[in-house]
Amino acid sequence: xxxxxxxxxxxxxxxxxxxxxxxxxxxxxxxxxxxxxxxxxxxxxxxxxxxxxxxxxxxxxxxxxxxxxxxxxxxxxxxxxxxxxxxxxxxxxxxxxxxxxxxxxxxxxxxxxxxxxxxxxxxxxxxxxxxxxxxxxxxxxxxxxxxxxxxxxxxxxxxxxxxxxxxxxxxxxxxxxxxxxxxxxxxxxxxxxxxxxxxxxxxxxxxxxxxxxxxxxxxxxxxxxxxxxxxxxxxxxxxxxxxxxxxxxxxxxxxxxxxxxxxxxxxxxxxxxxxxxxxxxxxxxxx
Amino acid sequence: xxxxxxxxxxxxxxxxxxxxxxxxxxxxxxxxxxxxxxxxxxxxxxxxxxxxxxxxxxxxxxxxxxxxxxxxxxxxxxxxxxxxxxxxxxxxxxxxxxxxxxxxxxxxxxxxxxxxxxxxxxxxxxxxxxxxxxxxxxxxxxxxxxxxxxxxxxxxxxxxxxxxxxxxxxxxxxxxxxxxxxxxxxxxxxxxxxxxxxxxxxxxxxxxxxxxxxxxxxxxxxxxxxxxxxxxxxxxxxxxxxxxxxxxxxxxxxxxxxxxxxxxxxxxxxxxxxxxxxxxxxxxxxxxxxxxxxxxxxxxxxxxxxxxxxxxxxxxxxxxxxxxxxxxxxxxxxxxxxxxxxxxxxxxxxxxxxxxxxxxxxxxxxxxxxxxxxxxxxxxxxxxxxxxxxxxxxxxxxxxxxxxxxxxxxxxxxxxxxxxxxxxxxxxxxxxxxxxxxxxxxxxxxxxxxxxxxxxxxxxxxxxxxxxxxxxxxxxxxxxxxxxxxxxxxxxxxxxxxxxxxxxxxxxxxxxxxxxxxxxxxxxxxxxxxxxxxxxxxxxxxxxxxxxxxxxxxxxxxxxxxxxx
Numbered sequence: 001x002x003x004x005x006x007x008x009x010x011x012x013x014x015x016x017x018x019x020x021x022x023x024x025x026x027x028x029x030x031x032x033x034x035x036x037x038x039x040x041x042x043x044x045x046x047x048x049x050x051x052x053x054x055x056x057x058x059x060x061x062x063x064x065x066x067x068x069x070x071x072x073x074x075x076x077x078x079x080x081x082x083x084x085x086x087x088x089x090x091x092x093x094x095x096x097x098x099x100x101x102x103x104x105x106x107x108x109x110x111x112x113x114x115x116x117x118x119x120x121x122x123x124x125x126x127x128x129x130x131x132x133x134x135x136x137x138x139x140x141x142x143x144x145x146x147x148x149x150x151x152x153x154x155x156x157x158x159x160x161x162x163x164x165x166x167x168x169x170x171x172x173x174x175x176x177x178x179x180x181x182x183x184x185x186x187x188x189x190x191x192x193x194x195x196x197x198x199x200x201x202x203x204x205x206x207x208x209x210x211x212x213x214x215x216x217x218x219x220x221x222x223x224x225x226x227x228x229x230x231x232x233x234x235x236x237x238x239x240x241x242x243x244x245x246x247x248x249x250x251x252x253x254x255x256x257x258x259x260x261x262x263x264x265x266x267x268x269x270x271x272x273x274x275x276x277x278x279x280x281x282x283x284x285x286x287x
Numbered sequence: 288x289x290x291x292x293x294x295x296x297x298x299x300x301x302x303x304x305x306x307x308x309x310x311x312x313x314x315x316x317x318x319x320x321x322x323x324x325x326x327x328x329x330x331x332x333x334x335x336x337x338x339x340x341x342x343x344x345x346x347x348x349x350x351x352x353x354x355x356x357x358x359x360x361x362x363x364x365x366x367x368x369x370x371x372x373x374x375x376x377x378x379x380x381x382x383x384x385x386x387x388x389x390x391x392x393x394x395x396x397x398x399x400x401x402x403x404x405x406x407x408x409x410x411x412x413x414x415x416x417x418x419x420x421x422x423x424x425x426x427x428x429x430x431x432x433x434x435x436x437x438x439x440x441x442x443x444x445x446x447x448x449x450x451x452x453x454x455x456x457x458x459x460x461x462x463x464x465x466x467x468x469x470x471x472x473x474x475x476x477x478x479x480x481x482x483x484x485x486x487x488x489x490x491x492x493x494x495x496x497x498x499x500x501x502x503x504x505x506x507x508x509x510x511x512x513x514x515x516x517x518x519x520x521x522x523x524x525x526x527x528x529x530x531x532x533x534x535x536x537x538x539x540x541x542x543x544x545x546x547x548x549x550x551x552x553x554x555x556x557x558x559x560x561x562x563x564x565x566x567x568x569x570x571x572x573x574x575x576x577x578x579x580x581x582x583x584x585x586x587x588x589x590x591x592x593x594x595x596x597x598x599x600x601x602x603x604x605x606x607x608x609x610x611x612x613x614x615x616x617x618x619x620x621x622x623x624x625x626x627x628x629x630x631x632x633x634x635x636x637x638x639x640x641x642x643x644x645x646x647x648x649x650x651x652x653x654x655x656x657x658x659x660x661x662x663x664x665x666x667x668x669x670x671x672x673x674x675x676x677x678x679x680x681x682x683x684x685x686x687x688x689x690x691x692x693x694x695x696x697x698x699x700x701x702x703x704x705x706x707x708x709x710x711x712x713x714x715x716x717x718x719x720x721x722x723x724x725x726x727x728x729x730x731x732x733x734x735x736x737x738x739x740x741x742x743x744x745x746x747x748x749x750x751x752x753x754x755x756x757x758x759x760x761x762x763x764x765x766x767x768x769x770x771x772x773x774x775x776x777x778x779x780x781x782x783x784x785x786x787x788x789x790x791x792x793x794x795x796x797x798x799x800x801x802x803x804x805x806x807x808x809x810x811x812x813x814x815x816x817x818x819x820x821x822x823x824x825x826x827x828x829x830x831x832x833x834x835x836x837x838x839x840x841x842x843x844x845x846x847x848x849x850x851x852x
Binding site for chain 1: 453
């Protein structure tokens with residue numbers, strides 16, 4: 001079983017890490033890049049596949065050279081065997097369409113030069129763009145089937161078919177079971193959680209972790225970078241020039257006006273504190 | 288490629304040739320021997336790392352007469368996993384501020400090849416690594432965070448184990464090394480939690496002290512260590528004693544008491560520990576500096592009474608604490624060494640009996656090996672059984688106490704001749720194994736010795752041990768919210784009230800512990816009820832004995848996590 005996990009670096013939106021300017025715009029330069037949180041779920045699904053069926057997992061990302069650290073993080077958490085970074089100035093400012101075209105070219109080159117891929121895993125959506133389009137568009141470009149909102153995954157390597165439980169949200173949430181032939185693109189739902197109910201799976205998991213720690217320590221030795229020429233991509237169809245969608249403006253959502261008046265009183269202000277007690281006295285219950 | 292496991296004919300469950308439950312010294316020894324014999328072995332440990340659930344005093348002995356010692360099975364154990372060797376062994380008989388000290392080295396060195404102080408988190412986690420390496424080579428390994436919660440039976444016969452975290456697993460041999468509160472031993476009906484007089488309870492403080500200070504205060508080199516025991520009237524009338532051992536850069540200081548005595552005296556274990564910590568005798572070592580790294584507690588089986596003579600059922604064998612294999616040789620407690628012997632012997636017994644159609648042939652062989660190696664005689668000395676019937680009879684004990692406490696008795700023990708005789712008696716393995724479990728040995732004799740022969744200590748001990756609340760606050764817990772592992776079956780004060788004081792993390796008038804008493808007024812009458820919150824639980828098992836509970840371990844990885852042990 002050979003799997004590829006698509007992953008992306010996003011600004012670290014966690015408190016303390018993220019930085020906004022006075023107008024409420026994200027300051028990318030001051031905010032560290034981390035792996036997109038939803039991608040961890042995709043990595044978990046790929047890891048479960050590797051533990052249960054063995055094989056090889058490759059992490060793939062498109063982005064600036066700094067994204068190598070994201071792939072290194074991915075290697076550690078999915079116990080990936082190697083990493084590919086599609087990186088080139090010509091790829092800058094790609095929208096989801098241009099990104100999918102680029103990723104598809106990378107995957108096709110991988111299939112031609114390295115090995116056939118059985119499964120491509122991607123996260124539900126990124127924490128910065130929030131479109132949820134890149135995975136499905138990549139499947140479209142590859143002309144592969146896609147199964148989205150996957151909660152649980154079962155693969156039959158002999159029949160070359162996967163069975164998945166997917167969450168269908170609506171008035172009533174439903175879980176449907178679908179089958180798809182391999183190769184296939186799988187989008188893991190944030191609710192996906194890998195299960196290892198047998199001792200042998202857990203022992204395999206433990207062995208892979210040990211092996212990967214050694215590998216991730218020399219991540220550069222396992223990282224391949226491809227530029228647009230390696231991918232044989234026409235600059236007119238990638239990056240900003242190849243992106244049909246343009247984000248014309250970003251408006252911060254204004255803070256909701258406060259519904260109540262607030263009076264600030266310093267703890268040392270005795271008159272003020274007296275006033276507070278007086279005000280609260282009306283609400284004090286009991287005896 | 289993924290491993291494809293051999294499964295049973297019905298293809299239902301995974302199968303391992305040997306399953307070892309628990310990765311303490313007993314489980315580790317069993318697993319190491321299985322691996323030496325090429326047996327496919329799976330070790331299941333409920334802690335996030337081996338040692339995170341374990342507490343001991345702790346000294347580990349290597350006895351000259353033992354069939355196996357831990358360094359036989361694990362190379363470099365002493366260099367890499369233990370603390371200091373014990374090169375000086377003393378017992379202090381205390382009466383108020385008067386102390387008489389005897390050198391116990393003779394008793395300590397009897398049958399001792401070596402003896403090291405250990406801390407269980409570093410020791411057991413080191414063992415876990417070695418065991419995983421060894422068992423991986425024969426197709427198995429160690430899994431942590433997995434709690435085995437019962438036995439898998441087929442047509443009434445034990446064929447494997449069930450777990451919280453994994454599907455059931457079948458095995459040709461199951462070794463229960465799951466500790467003093469072994470759920471497997473209880474599931475098999477081999478052990479119970481009925482009688483408080485079959486148990487000791489120990490509490491321990493691991494106290495910060497750097498190597499240089501230890502060398503200075505105890506007058507020892509880097510490769511030396513001390514063991515001090517304390518007995519007498521500093522614990523009021525509770526039967527038991529205290530200990531202090533030197534580690535590389537800390538001290539293990541604790542107290543061990545008979546559980547029935549704790550219950551009878553309504554004593555608070557943490558206060559008894561504080562009585563020791565704040566005794567003037569200890570001031571010479573603390574010099575008013577006291578930083579407690581960890582507070583811990585453990586139930587200790589009294590092998591003289593509970594070591595199972597036939598610790599097996601079907602394919603299940605018990606080793607270590609799970610089988611009650613904890614020997615109190617007078618003031619010296621030996622447990623880990625016997626667990627190591629038992630674990631290794633269980634594995635050997637399996638290999639010798641492999642292929643025998645009778646599933647109990649392994650257990651029978653193991654039992655025989657425990658006897659032939661002399662291990663069982665150490666655990667359950669026949670002469671103790673004889674002495675006990677007389678010695679523990681109340682009337683006899685009281686009479687002896689009365690004589691000792693009388694002016695004549697005190698003078699007799701106090702005369703210069705008896706001074707020598709007492710030291711000799713303390714150092715006789717034969718005599719100490721016959722000491723009855725009455726207050727005579729623990730309180731009366733030491734107090735009189737202290738009073739008659741002792742020197743008065745004039746130091747002031749001004750350290751303030753942390754409160755119980757602070758001690759609990761310093762412990763690490765991963766609480767299984769909404770899934771308490773202990774249920775109180777009877778919340779009346781008569782059935783479960785003893786837990787409020789006997790539980791090492793509960794106390795009267797303390798709202799932050801596991802057990803609390805509450806006065807409930809209903810229909811004009813007043814009633815005292817016991818309530819339980821398992822969050823601060825240190826999983827010692829005391830309440831399983833002294834209260835009416837349904838007691839289980841928390842799920843894998845959940846509950847308390849000891850860092851020192």
